[in-house]
Amino acid sequence: MRTAVARAASELRLSTRQVYNHLRRYRTERRVSSLLPKTGGAKRTRISPAVEEIIAATLRKMWLQPERPDLAPIADEIRARCVSEGLDPPAYVTVSKRIPRLFTPEEIARRQHS
Structure with a gap:
């Protein structure tokens, strides 16, 4: 598993920690879209x-x-x-x-x- 993660990290130009984070997110949701960058959504206004x-x-x-x-x-x-x-x-x-x-x-x- 470590060699596969290291190889994926080098191919994707990511750190091994990032690959593990992607794997964790994919395992919980089982969707490819879970690997997309998280966006903050609509910004919350700070004024009343x-x-x-x-x-x-x-x-x-x-x-x-x-x-x-x-x-x-x-x-x-x-x-x-x-x-x-x-x-x-x-x-x-x-x-x-x-x-x-x-x-x-x-x-x-x-x-x-x-």
Whole structure:
């Protein structure tokens, strides 16, 4: 068994420990798909739904302008609203990553060129 595992490890360019881990996963599920890399699935958001709602409402109100405003004042406004409601404010990067989630590229282009 050890020689077979060592040979498989060298052919697959894996360590012997990885081959044993693959064997263990295969033996428990008896499916080839059990050998595929494990993915984390959908990422869990770390901010509360109330903060998400503040971000969405503020971006809908302030972001889609004919002349696109800077994001920094909008992020400051979101932080101020969160602090006034006693919530943990999101980071600038968190706010910037919500823009493509909330708006399609067509929607952004339509509002800015109207």
